[in-house]
Amino acid sequence: MSIAAVDHYLQNAAPRFEGELLDLLRIPSVSAESRYAPEVRRAAEFVRQQFLSLGFQSEAIETDGHPIVYAESPAVPGAPTVLVYGHYDVQPADPLELWQTPPFEPAIRDGFVFARGATDDKGQMFTHIKSAEAWVKGAGRVPVNLKYVIEGEEEVGSNNLERFLEGAKTRLAADVAVISDTSQFGPGKPAVTHGLRGIVACEVTLHGPRQDLHSGIFGGSIANPANGLARLIASLHDDSGRIRIPGFYEGIPPLTSAERKRLQDLNFDEGAYLSEIAVPAAHGEPGFSTLERRWVRPTCDINGMTSGYQGEGPKTIIPAWARAKITCRLVPHQDPERILHSLEGFLRAQLLPGLRLEFKSWHGCPGYAFDTDNRFMQAACRAIESAFGVPPVFIREGGTIPVVESFRRILGLDTLLLGWGQNTDNLHGPNEHFSLQDFHRGIRASAHLWYQLSQLTP
Amino acid sequence: MSIAAVDHYLQNAAPRFEGELLDLLRIPSVSAESRYAPEVRRAAEFVRQQFLSLGFQSEAIETDGHPIVYAESPAVPGAPTVLVYGHYDVQPADPLELWQTPPFEPAIRDGFVFARGATDDKGQMFTHIKSAEAWVKGAGRVPVNLKYVIEGEEEVGSNNLERFLEGAKTRLAADVAVISDTSQFGPGKPAVTHGLRGIVACEVTLHGPRQDLHSGIFGGSIANPANGLARLIASLHDDSGRIRIPGFYEGIPPLTSAERKRLQDLNFDEGAYLSEIAVPAAHGEPGFSTLERRWVRPTCDINGMTSGYQGEGPKTIIPAWARAKITCRLVPHQDPERILHSLEGFLRAQLLPGLRLEFKSWHGCPGYAFDTDNRFMQAACRAIESAFGVPPVFIREGGTIPVVESFRRILGLDTLLLGWGQNTDNLHGPNEHFSLQDFHRGIRASAHLWYQLSQLTP
Numbered sequence: 001m002s003i004a005a006v007d008h009y010l011q012n013a014a015p016r017f018e019g020e021l022l023d024l025l026r027i028p029s030v031s032a033e034s035r036y037a038p039e040v041r042r043a044a045e046f047v048r049q050q051f052l053s054l055g056f057q058s059e060a061i062e063t064d065g066h067p068i069v070y071a072e073s074p075a076v077p078g079a080p081t082v083l084v085y086g087h088y089d090v091q092p093a094d095p096l097e098l099w100q101t102p103p104f105e106p107a108i109r110d111g112f113v114f115a116r117g118a119t120d121d122k123g124q125m126f127t128h129i130k131s132a133e134a135w136v137k138g139a140g141r142v143p144v145n146l147k148y149v150i151e152g153e154e155e156v157g158s159n160n161l162e163r164f165l166e167g168a169k170t171r172l173a174a175d176v177a178v179i180s181d182t183s184q185f186g187p188g189k190p191a192v193t194h195g196l197r198g199i200v201a202c203e204v205t206l207h208g209p210r211q212d213l214h215s216g217i218f219g220g221s222i223a224n225p226a227n228g229l230a231r232l233i234a235s236l237h238d239d240s241g242r243i244r245i246p247g248f249y250e251g252i253p254p255l256t257s258a259e260r261k262r263l264q265d266l267n268f269d270e271g272a273y274l275s276e277i278a279v280p281a282a283h284g285e286p287g288f289s290t291l292e293r294r295w296v297r298p299t300c301d302i303n304g305m306t307s308g309y310q311g312e313g314p315k316t317i318i319p320a321w322a323r324a325k326i327t328c329r330l331v332p333h334q335d336p337e338r339i340l341h342s343l344e345g346f347l348r349a350q351l352l353p354g355l356r357l358e359f360k361s362w363h364g365c366p367g368y369a370f371d372t373d374n375r376f377m378q379a380a381c382r383a384i385e386s387a388f389g390v391p392p393v394f395i396r397e398g399g400t401i402p403v404v405e406s407f408r409r410i411l412g413l414d415t416l417l418l419g420w421g422q423n424t425d426n427l428h429g430p431n432e433h434f435s436l437q438d439f440h441r442g443i444r445a446s447a448h449l450w451y452q453l454s455q456l457t458p
Numbered sequence: 459m460s461i462a463a464v465d466h467y468l469q470n471a472a473p474r475f476e477g478e479l480l481d482l483l484r485i486p487s488v489s490a491e492s493r494y495a496p497e498v499r500r501a502a503e504f505v506r507q508q509f510l511s512l513g514f515q516s517e518a519i520e521t522d523g524h525p526i527v528y529a530e531s532p533a534v535p536g537a538p539t540v541l542v543y544g545h546y547d548v549q550p551a552d553p554l555e556l557w558q559t560p561p562f563e564p565a566i567r568d569g570f571v572f573a574r575g576a577t578d579d580k581g582q583m584f585t586h587i588k589s590a591e592a593w594v595k596g597a598g599r600v601p602v603n604l605k606y607v608i609e610g611e612e613e614v615g616s617n618n619l620e621r622f623l624e625g626a627k628t629r630l631a632a633d634v635a636v637i638s639d640t641s642q643f644g645p646g647k648p649a650v651t652h653g654l655r656g657i658v659a660c661e662v663t664l665h666g667p668r669q670d671l672h673s674g675i676f677g678g679s680i681a682n683p684a685n686g687l688a689r690l691i692a693s694l695h696d697d698s699g700r701i702r703i704p705g706f707y708e709g710i711p712p713l714t715s716a717e718r719k720r721l722q723d724l725n726f727d728e729g730a731y732l733s734e735i736a737v738p739a740a741h742g743e744p745g746f747s748t749l750e751r752r753w754v755r756p757t758c759d760i761n762g763m764t765s766g767y768q769g770e771g772p773k774t775i776i777p778a779w780a781r782a783k784i785t786c787r788l789v790p791h792q793d794p795e796r797i798l799h800s801l802e803g804f805l806r807a808q809l810l811p812g813l814r815l816e817f818k819s820w821h822g823c824p825g826y827a828f829d830t831d832n833r834f835m836q837a838a839c840r841a842i843e844s845a846f847g848v849p850p851v852f853i854r855e856g857g858t859i860p861v862v863e864s865f866r867r868i869l870g871l872d873t874l875l876l877g878w879g880q881n882t883d884n885l886h887g888p889n890e891h892f893s894l895q896d897f898h899r900g901i902r903a904s905a906h907l908w909y910q911l912s913q914l915t916p
Contacts, residue, residue, distance in 0.1 A: 199674070199774070202772075203772070208737060209735040209736060209737050210735055210736035210737075211735075213735060215757070215759050215761060215785055215787065216655060216657070216787055216855070216856045216858055217752070217855075217857055218735065218752065218856070219752070219785075219787050219856060220742050220743065220751040220752055220755055220756070220757035220787065220856070221740055221741075221742050221752045222735070222737045222742070223741040224759050226691075226759075226760035226761075226762070226763050226782070227691060227692075227695065227758075227760050229688070229763075230689075230690075230760065230763070230782075231688075231691075231692040231695075232688075233684070233685060233688030233689075233692070234685075234688045234691070234692030234693070235692070236685070237689075273679075274812075277668055277669075277671060277680070279666060279667050279680045279681075279812045280811075280812055280814075281812040282811070282812065283679075283680055283681040283810055283812050284678045284679050284680070285678065290679045293678040293679045294675070294676065294677070294678055294679045297678055298678070299677040299678035300685075301673050301678075301682050301684075301685065301776055302685050302688065302765065302766070302780075303684075303766050303774060303775050303777065304765055304768050304773065304775075304777065305684050305687075305688075305763045305764065305765040305766065305768075305780060306768040307760065307762055307763040308760070308762035308763065308783070309761050309762035309783055310762050310763075310764040310781075313820070314659035314660075314661070314785060314820055315761055315762065315783065316657070316659070316761060316857075317762075318759055318761075319761065319762065322760075323768075324684070324688075325766070325767055325772060325773065327677075327772060327774050329673065329674055329678065352741055353739040353740070353741045354732075354739040354740065354741050356738075362771070362772055397674070397675075398674045398675050398676070398677060399672060399674025399675055423675075
């Protein structure tokens with residue numbers, strides 16, 4: 001088993017790997033649209049055949065939705081076991097007219113492949129299959145135990161994944177999970193994402209009068225649901241920007257100076273960040289930098305508001321009801337259920353007389369952090385440095401990747417989030433693309449990760 | 459000239475008056491819908507013919523929209539001059555399926571005439587024509603100088619009325635105006651409305667990022683326009699319900715104990731009022747009763763709010779913008795322009811960093827009050843008592859009737875607001891109706907008003 005032989009294989013196979021990636025990208029496996037269901041299945045079969053060609057056991061596991069492709073490399077007793085997760089389904093491609101070349105006719109321009117799914121997640125997921133091929137074909141076998149869960153419903157909420165994980169706990173037993181569905185910190189700045197924010201989502205409706213009322217005849221004598229809702233929303237933050245929900249920050253450990261310094265050392269360009277979204281000034285929780293506010297501090301944002309008349313010009317009514325959608329992004333040590341419960345109680349306690357509050361919430365997800373000193377983390381850093389020529393930076397992600405939380409909760413696994421793409425790859429948008437250089441560096445980093453993990457003492 | 463002869467005439471003519479009212483109600487003079495334009499014109503002509511048949515000068519004055527019918531009774535030198543305002547246009551009749559009988563096929567049931575326009579305003583306006591007829595035909599001539607402005611665009615904003623008033627100031631010179639387009643305080647409780655609230659209307663839009671943003675990636679680092687808007691709206695009232703716009707209450711004289719007592723003496727049924735609109739508790743400015751809050755105190759109500767995602771379920775975005783429609787109902791001594799200016803400045807001063815405020819406002823209207831001790835008022839009270847058997851109560855109206863303010867501003871006239879209808883007559887709704895007893899009592903009160911005014915010493 002020689003890593004040199006693997007590297008050699010990768011160099012020779014590079015053009016073929018690109019061709020195979022293009023074949024996979026040609027399949028319009030749009031999970032959201034039922035007319036594409038046969039194509040989704042075709043993509044699953046494509047992935048399964050990849051595994052079979054490596055001599056792995058592989059099956060397409062039926063679910064209530066699209067199949068999950070499961071695969072296992074031949075057992076290597078004593079070696080670590082890695083659970084690789086990815087998805088073969090893609091977002092819808094609309095609006096088609098904004099694509100320079102058709103979304104399912106992959107085109108290469110300036111070193112990038114343009115196609116729906118190029119980076120999210122076919123291109124990134126494929127690196128972990130091709131790295132295995134390099135080991136099998138270049139060195140005889142993979143040096144670790146690989147288990148693959150490649151699903152077809154990530155873009156529609158992974159509704160059937162948890163049930164599969166629950167039912168296959170033993171089969172999925174592993175030491176660590178690996179996912180490449182995030183981004184580098186910037187071009188040439190590979191990153192390991194070691195933290196994610198969680199989320200709770202709810203909808204608050206204030207009910208007032210039976211129907212919209214004349215604001216002249218009734219105005220001033222009853223609580224207006226829209227004013228009342230604004231009052232509740234405003235109460236969520238104090239004047240400084242801190243969140244006022246009781247117990248909201250409870251249990252969150254203070255940011256260590258080491259963590260602070262690590263974020264500072266990233267030299268985040270706040271000016272460029274703000275000008276990209278055309279916002280003239282940052283705003284958030286006092287005492288924290290913009291990166292800290294995005295990655296390690298919780299939020300409470302209104303996602304939508306509806307009430308009364310929304311057309312042109314004035315209309316003199318007291319609306320019968322008013323509604324807001326609220327999400328809080330959570331950090332580790334915040335409990336989603338407790339936060340929701342406290343939020344609901346906090347709002348109810350402030351209700352104006354005559355208004356009725358309806359509270360609806362959805363399944364939440366806690367925040368996640370993976371210790372960067374962990375030996376799997378360190379192995380990943382070494383592997384990435386071998387492939388990219390520079391060590392990765394540690395970053396966090398302000399969004400939520402529910403599967404990472406599911407892996408921890410159901411399988412007791414931490415996840416190495418190794419992103420080969422860029423934030424600017426137009427994920428979910430027109431002209432999605434992926435750097436071919438990063439595709440190959442990703443494959444190499446993956447191959448070196450299997451090597452580094454095989455070198456760990458049990 | 460004998461009021462007894464007039465009363466006698468009214469008694470005999472009653473059935474014919476009903477027949478003529480039904481003829482007028484059969485004309486679908488819906489001003490909002492252009493397909494009804496010929497019918498609107500037909501209603502104007504019907505009204506003009508009424509005046510001509512009394513020997514009055516009358517013309518249909520062309521405007522950019524529907525014509526204004528103007529009429530003048532033969533001059534009575536030395537007698538007071540009264541400007542009667544009404545409108546011959548009606549609201550659209552939809553939804554048609556909710557009408558028990560077709561809206562333009564008037565039907566009489568249980569002493570009520572059911573038709574679109576029955577009370578608003580054809581039925582009420584017609585009383586002031588029939589009262590004149592009773593004088594002309596029963597007593598030889600009207601004892602005062604009557605000038606009529608009957609417009610055809612009240613239900614679409616009276617857009618051409620002000621220009622007409624401005625251009626006809628001399629012709630319209632009068633001592634007092636009379637309008638019957640309001641309501642009694644309740645069945646058998648005739649009322650004189652001596653105060654109206656004014657209004658200012660504006661729209662506030664907060665602009666944030668260029669487009670909706672991912673609430674995970676960006677959340678916490680920039681001001682959210684929806685949260686920011688809620689903060690501004692909430693700032694409009696203090697915790698007790700008082701409005702916080704600087705100078706908002708400035709110049710409003712305290713409520714006198716006489717005025718307070720007069721409102722108390724109305725024995726307003728707050729329980730019935732609230733249960734009608736299904737609101738379990740009243741709420742408003744502290745230190746004032748519900749009637750006071752509706753009639754003599756100003757308000758600040760949100761009429762509508764829009765921001766971000768309004769569909770089903772959660773969506774994790776920071777909205778690019780958020781908008782609210784705001785109206786304030788004003789009382790006398792509040793200046794609409796100053797209030798708007800103060801409101802805008804108040805909101806701008808509290809803007810969170812990174813948000814931009816767009817402020818749009820519409821033409822306002824001040825509040826209005828007419829001294830109840832005035833001799834025209836007292837004449838109206840005596841006339842109403844003669845017709846209804848009980849003296850009227852003095853009430854105010856929380857809404858705005860812009861023509862009353864126009865009369866004061868342009869013509870220097872105060873208005874007697876003498877409502878013969880009921881709040882429950884389904885104005886603007888299906889099955890609009892008007893009590894025939896009140897139709898006749900209204901005609902009689904109008905006839906007696908001309909008499910009472912003629913008795914005033916110049």
